[in-house]
Amino acid sequence: MEQAMFDRLLDSGPLGRMLGRAPWHPALRESREYFQGFDQxxxxxxxxxxxxxTELTGMDHRRxxxxxxxAVxxxxxxxxPGANWYAVVRPSCLPKACTLIHRITPSEVEAAPELSDVLPEFADYLGQSLIVGHHVGxxxxxxxRACKRILGGPMANPCLDTMRLAQVYEEERWVSYYDRYNLRVSYNLTDLAAQYGLPSFPAHNALSDAxxxxxxxxxxVRKLRSGYVHTLKDLYDLGRSWRWYF
Known part of the structure; x- marks a missing residue:
């Protein structure tokens, strides 16, 4: 049986309900079909x-x-401009350390919707775009994990990691200008922005970090290979920076 047909059975039939699987969100299903034949x-x-x-209560994705x-x-x-997306969601528990880091208060999360109410809207916003993030994995x-539980399946959108791209750029600079290479370079997002003279935004806020x-x-992208990166395949070949996360 073809995978697409099997997924449709799980989406709408008794098999999916019997297995306790949520119906696939239409945007996720359409993205999966779109990226199966994506032209790089x-x-x-x-x-x-x-x-x-994302801002998190901790680093353990299972807990x-x-x-x-x-999102930007x-x-x-x-x-x-004006196409940003942002939401605070209510976790089951908000540790004090989380408030200190993210400056999101207990009263904010108490008034916020649950992730199950927010995620469908985010999936629609994401659509068939390509994902970029710093340490995006x-x-x-x-x-x-949330999409599988709430929306029936994972995102199929390819992810590009700016941390990996920064590593490739620094390696490229070292090869071409060994006397300028910084052996103590930090790949922290804020530090990289300062090092490259980029506009600065407050750290530990999901929208600002995005x-x-x-x-x-x-x-x-404009600096790598002196600006000779024009296609997605160019980025893929540049240190094999593309990653898929399921």
Missing amino acids: DIPLDECEFTVLD DEIVSIG RIRGMAIQ MDAAFLN MQAAYLFLFL
């Missing part, structure tokens, strides 16, 4: 990117929870 030779200017970040999600849209290799792990990563992404 598409020019970057024709791509749509969602730069995202900890999402507290907020922030890039089209035509430019940030789209962490964000993808938490989001995909905006910071968006500026970093655009900077790195």
Whole structure:
């Protein structure tokens, strides 16, 4: 049986209900079908990117929870003002350390919706865009765990990690200008923004961190290989930076 047919049975039939599986959210299903035959030779200017970040109660994706999600849209290799997405969600428990780091208070999360109420809207926002994030594997792990539980399946959108791109850029600089290479370079998002002279945004806020990563992404794409990165395949070949997270 073809995978697509099997998924449809799980989506709408008694088999899915018997297995306790949530119906696939339409946006996730459409993205999965779209990316199965995705053309990596598409020019970057024709791509749509969602730069995202999550704030968490902790780092264990099996136990900890999402507290907020922030996202910034890039089209035509430019940030789209007014197309941002942000939500605070209510976890089952908000540790004091979390409030100190993220500055999200107990009263904020008490008034916030649950993740199950927010995630469908975020899936619609994400659509068939490509995901960008700094150390994006962490964000993808938490989001995909939630998507499987609430929306019936994981995101199929390919993810690009700005931390990996920064590593590739620093390696490239070392090869070309060994006397300028910084052996003590930090790959922290805030430190990279300062090092490259990018606009600075408050740290540990999901939307601000997403905006910071968006500026970093655009900077790195324009700098890598002296600006000769024009397609998604160029980015993929550049240190094999693409990652899929399920």
